Amino acid sequence: MKQNIHVVARAVVIDEGQILLCKTIGLSPDxxxxxxxxxxxxxxxxxxVLRELKEESGFAFSIRRFLGCLEHSFEPGKNSICHSHECNLIFEAYSPAVRASQPIPQLEEQIELLWMPLVQLNNIDLRPEPFKxxxxxxxxQDMNQAFQSHMEYTK
Known part of the structure; x- marks a missing residue:
């Protein structure tokens, strides 16, 4: 059986009690x-994560801190379209140019960036679900020192 483990870096961007999320376009259900x-x-x-934020929003971001890591398995074909095992490294990020009061331009065909009240996370289909x-x-909490990267040969 082919290994299909995805390692991803994701951002938590908070402004005025709102969290920046990606929403799928053209998938049912969203x-x-x-x-x-x-x-x-x-x-x-x-x-x-900084590269992906720039590609998705058009804005440059900075890392505030490491938040945590979530390893998650998906039921193939039910709640994942391409893989069944994912390791997520989560960072808090910010950009002075990105505010919850302003819409984010849609730069990618398959996703829309939008702001959602942080208190609404339990009421939406957020994947992986433990992020709720x-x-x-x-x-x-302060987990900033829990993640250490010693990448010697980076881009």
Whole structure:
């Protein structure tokens, strides 16, 4: 059996009690996920999340801190369209140019970036589902030193 494990870096971007989320376009049913994406060869997790945020929003971001890691398995064909095992490295990120009061331009065909009240996470189809409770827990604690990257050969 082919190994299909995805390692991704994702961002939690908070402004005025709202969280920036990606929403799928053209899939039924629509679902939400944290901005970010796959870590490429010779790229650190921080570099990956900053690259993905720039590609998805058009804005440059900075990392505030490491929040946590979620390893998750999906039921093939039910709640994942391409894989069944995912490791998510989550960072809090910010950009002075990105505010909850302003819409984010849609730069990719398959996703829309939008703001959602943080308190509404339990009421939406957020994937992976454990993020619904983990995001607030991670924001309340300091795990910044829990993640150390020693990538010697990065882009």
């Amino acid at each position: 679902f939400f996920f944290l901005p970010g994406g796959h870590i490429e060869q010779n790229e650190s997790a921080e570099q990956a 409770t983990l995001v607030e827990k991670w924001l309340a």
